[in-house]
Amino acid sequence: MVSVGVFVGLIVAVxxxxxxxxxxxxxxxIDSKQRSVFQSGVVTILSKSHADRNVYPSAGVLFVxxxxxxxxxxxxxxxxxxGDSSNDPITFNTNLKGYPDRPGWLRYIQRTPHSDGVLYxxxxxxxxxxxxxxxxxxxxxxTFETARHNLVINIMSTEEFPLPYQAEFFxxxxxxxxxxxxxxxxxxxxxxxxxxxxxxxxxxxxxSALDRGGRVPLPINDLKEGVYVMVGADVQFxxxxxxxxxxxxxxxxxxxxxxxxxxxxKFRAQFNIDWxxxxxxxxxxxxxxxxxxxxxxTGVLPDIGEYNPPSELLKSRDYFADFLITLAVPxxxxxxxxxxxxxxxxxxxxxxxxxxxxxxxxxxxKELRSMSxxxxxxxxxxxxxxxxxxxxxxxxxxHPDNYETTSMPLMQTQTFKYHSSSPLVNGIPEERKxxxxxxx
Numbered sequence: 001m002v003s004v005g006v007f008v009g010l011i012v013a014v015x016x017x018x019x020x021x022x023x024x025x026x027x028x029x030i031d032s033k034q035r036s037v038f039q040s041g042v043v044t045i046l047s048k049s050h051a052d053r054n055v056y057p058s059a060g061v062l063f064v065x066x067x068x069x070x071x072x073x074x075x076x077x078x079x080x081x082x083g084d085s086s087n088d089p090i091t092f093n094t095n096l097k098g099y100p101d102r103p104g105w106l107r108y109i110q111r112t113p114h115s116d117g118v119l120y121x122x123x124x125x126x127x128x129x130x131x132x133x134x135x136x137x138x139x140x141x142x143t144f145e146t147a148r149h150n151l152v153i154n155i156m157s158t159e160e161f162p163l164p165y166q167a168e169f170f171x172x173x174x175x176x177x178x179x180x181x182x183x184x185x186x187x188x189x190x191x192x193x194x195x196x197x198x199x200x201x202x203x204x205x206x207x208s209a210l211d212r213g214g215r216v217p218l219p220i221n222d223l224k225e226g227v228y229v230m231v232g233a234d235v236q237f238x239x240x241x242x243x244x245x246x247x248x249x250x251x252x253x254x255x256x257x258x259x260x261x262x263x264x265x266k267f268r269a270q271f272n273i274d275w276x277x278x279x280x281x282x283x284x285x286x287x288x289x290x291x292x293x294x295x296x297x298t299g300v301l302p303d304i305g306e307y308n309p310p311s312e313l314l315k316s317r318d319y320f321a322d323f324l325i326t327l328a329v330p331x332x333x334x335x336x337x338x339x340x341x342x343x344x345x346x347x348x349x350x351x352x353x354x355x356x357x358x359x360x361x362x363x364x365x366k367e368l369r370s371m372s373x374x375x376x377x378x379x380x381x382x383x384x385x386x387x388x389x390x391x392x393x394x395x396x397x398x399h400p401d402n403y404e405t406t407s408m409p410l411m412q413t414q415t416f417k418y419h420s421s422s423p424l425v426n427g428i429p430e431e432r433k434x435x436x437x438x439x440x
Contacts, residue, residue: 052133052149052150052151052152053149053150053151053152054152054154055151055152055153055154056154056155056156057123057153057154057155057156058123058155058156058157058158058161059123059124059125059127059128059155059156059157059158059161060122060123060124060125060158060161060162060163060202060204060232061122061123061158061202061203061204062120062121062122062185062202062203062204062205062206063106063119063120063121063122063123063153064118064119064120064180064182064185065118065119065120065151066116066117066118066119067092067110067116067117067118067119067136067138068116069090069114069115069116072090072138072147073086073088073090075138075147076088076138076140076143076145076147077145087114088140088141088142088143089113089114089140089141089142090113090114090138090139090140090141091110091113091117091138091139091141092108092110092117092136092137092138092139093136093137093139094108094117094119094134094135094136094137095134095135096132096133096134096135097133097134097135097150102119102134103121103127103132105121105122105123105124105127106119106120106121106123106132106134106153107119107120107121108120109176109177109180109208110177111175111177113141115177118176118177118180119134119151120176120180120206121205122204122205123153123155125157125161127155128155128156128157129155129157130155131152131153131154132152132153132154132155133150133151133152133153134150134151134152134153135148135150135151136148136149136150136151162204162232162283163200163202163204163232163233163234163283164232164234164282164283164284165198165232165233165234165235165236165237165280165281165282165283166204166230166231166232166233166280166281166283167192167196167230167231167232167233167237167241167278167279167280167281168228168229168230168231168278168279168281169192169228169229169230169231169273169278170209170226170227170228170273170274170277170278171188171226171227171228171229171271171272171273171274172224172226172272172273172274173224173271173272174224174226174227174271175208175224175225175227176206176207176208176225176227178224179206179227179229180206184270185203187270188229188270188271189201189203189231191266191267191270191271192231194266195238195240195241195263195266196233196235196237196238196241197235197238198233198234198235199233199234199235200233200234201231201232201233202231202232202233203229203230203231204230204231204232205228205229205230206227206228206229206230207227207228207230208225208226208227208228209225209226209227209228210225212228214226226274236282237280237282238263240261240262240263241263241278241280242280243259243260243261243262244259244261244275244276244278244280245280248260249261249275253275253276258275258276259275259276261275
């Protein structure tokens with residue numbers, strides 16, 4: 001009985017140990033899985049922030065790449081969780097790897113930090129087969145974090161490049177970022193294809209009106225900047241597109257009036273096209289202009305042998321004559337001119353004549369003053385006291401303020417005392433009376 005109890009106890013211990021071992025293995029397996037998941041998450045984030053995205057546009061066809069803000073939000077720490085709707089302002093900086101700016105054919109636009117950025121342009125045949133690496137740096141303006149990855153553009157060649165018939169439309173009610181949307185651009189190409197009926201139709205380029213010298217619209221009535229859209233096709237222009245070239249429509253355009261186009265109603269619902277600015281180009285009839293450039297050569301100088309320096313026996317050149325011609329002659333001319341100017345200013349002054357003139361005026365003034373002192377003139381009667389004829393009282397002289405001075409004579413009556421022995425007649429010398437009588 002005791003042996004049976006011992007046997008049962010051993011069996012229970014083995015079972016418990018096996019269960020504990022299985023539980024420990026499961027726990028270790030769970031921990032290892034969690035560690036692997038965490039490590040894989042870190043690797044995914046790193047690969048996401050440093051991944052290179054490859055695109056394959058065609059030469060001569062419009063290339064559009066949208067820089068989505070949602071894609072870059074997951075690269076800014078702290079990394080958002082699924083369903084997190086943060087609206088941080090994010091801006092982008094794009095440049096060619098190793099250079100401060102983008103290639104000439106590639107342009108970038110982002111209207112606000114809360115909208116997606118767009119890279120667009122039309123690659124040329126010169127870049128076919130050459131990978132173009134664009135560095136894209138995203139800036140989170142709230143957290144000041146940055147994220148960067150590369151965009152590798154592999155330009156492919158296309159058949160029938162370029163398309164022989166190209167038309168450029170000016171759409172007045174669109175901005176560039178609105179026109180670059182795939183839905184809007186697809187609707188426009190569909191309308192053009194309905195009018196043109198080509199077998200192949202591609203968007204070649206899109207340009208803002210501001211890049212063509214247009215003016216920034218006023219922020220009223222939801223005005224747009226306007227955009228130029230160039231499309232290419234493999235068939236000739238339709239009769240509807242040719243209506244712009246008629247004399248009647250050309251006259252209306254010169255008078256700033258809307259031309260009459262039969263197919264305008266197919267665009268009017270969504271696109272307001274300025275038909276006076278449409279451009280139709282037939283590349284097959286364009287005369288190519290070739291500039292005659294000289295052969296640049298290999299850039300290696302021809303072999304002319306060893307360098308033969310000049311001999312040491314050569315005489316040194318005398319620069320004394322050059323020194324005289326360069327410095328001495330102008331200095332001598334300047335000295336002569338200085339002497340002439342000094343003589344004319346200091347030695348040819350006319351101050352003596354002016355002094356004589358002023359001295360004569362002063363002398364005349366003194367003579368007049370001395371003559372006025374020598375005159376024996378009696379005082380004017382108006383300044384002497386008079387007697388009242390009735391009362392005999394002394395009456396003061398009339399003051400100028402007590403009577404009207406406008407009726408007084410300019411010369412006051414004066415009595416001159418003549419020191420002569422001739423008799424007086426009524427207070428006047430007799431000789432003077434005789435002279436007055438003779439004059440009468």
